[in-house]
Amino acid sequence: MEDIVLVTADSVRRDRLDAMPFVSALDTRTGVTAAHYTRPSLAGLLSSKLVSALRSKVVGPSLPELLAEHGYTCLGFAPTPQADRGFGFGAGFEVYETFSEGTGNPLKNRRSRVREYLGGFPAVRRLYRRLVPMEAVLSSLPDDGTVVDAAINQFNAAPEPRFLWVHLMGSHRPYGTGADALPRVLDRKAGAAGNGGLFGTDPLTEHETRLIDEAYRNALGRVDSQIERLLDDLDADPVVAFTSDHGDELGEEGYFYHQGFRRRVVDTLVEVPVVFAGIGTDHERFSALDVAPTLLGRVGIDPPDSWRGNDLADGPSQPLYTIAPWHDKATIAVRDGDRTLIARDADVSLETTDGRAVAGRAAVDDDLERRLRDLGYVDAG
16 A cells, blocks of 8 residues: 655645645645634544544544555654644554654743743743744744654654654744744734733734734745755655645735634634645645545545545545534634625534534643643633
8 A cells, every 4th residue: 555644744735836836836725614713623524524623633544544454554654742642643543643742941841830831821821822822832843854853764664554644843833943044023913913901012013913924924934945855855756745734814804823722713713725745636725634534535544424525536525514613602604605604703513423512611730731831822712
């Protein structure tokens, strides 16, 4: 059976793909994500289930679980606590690494009581972010080059057939570390854009918005180079899929980045590129839930009946659903052709063969909650 490689990169908008020359030279389609930020979106991608997006965790059987059952060696490298094993992401993988444990001094250690204290009070969160800015948090994760090196080494040493999933974080705000990152003051100002009351901020100037867009494009270019290196250095010619978990807002409606608590489902957040190599499709726009069934179909494995997505060889799933859960509410978007129906901040339940699911706050241990706060989230969602 053929090897399979799935590459996801954080925060890649479909309309900024021209900043990624290697990826954009391939046959690119438009995917609509199952959710609005990393964890529920990747959970939906790997499991082809809306219930995974609603519950913000992988509800099996997932793509790696099914491939493992058919003899694949499954390897996963996702340097973010959003893809922690506690959310079901490790299931099916023989090797699974999130790189998200930290050590060191109180302001760098992910287990630090100082960071736990500061991250635990939303009212002083802006002060916390001044002390531990987003750039410092990303600096405590391995860079994309390190992740790609680990993936190449493990893949080339593993028995065939192999499935490799690599998630790259270099395109996450503040779009780099050190001199590549956005200035801290500008990053904080953009993150607060759209807030009201005490935590509001002045609108960003055109110059500031342009600086953010330039930094974002530069980050996409660096990620693109790592994707090219990854595929060049593997010892096989695998079936490949590339996509993203979500996009980022860049000021179009006064908001920036992706912020799960806002439950936004605008096109700039949910339209992402999808690239296949070794698989042809005539469909220009489809749900990200269709990616996993299409990969299974390419290697002759039937997807389970519980999956929501379709093998694109049989036609895309319709309509296109996006669920944006946060705590006990969710915004739902249903896209059908040029029509979009949105229900904002609703009480949502979903009845499937997996049972009944509702939006609810994630139950996680204290350490994982801290690591998610470190990445910029108010809490686990």
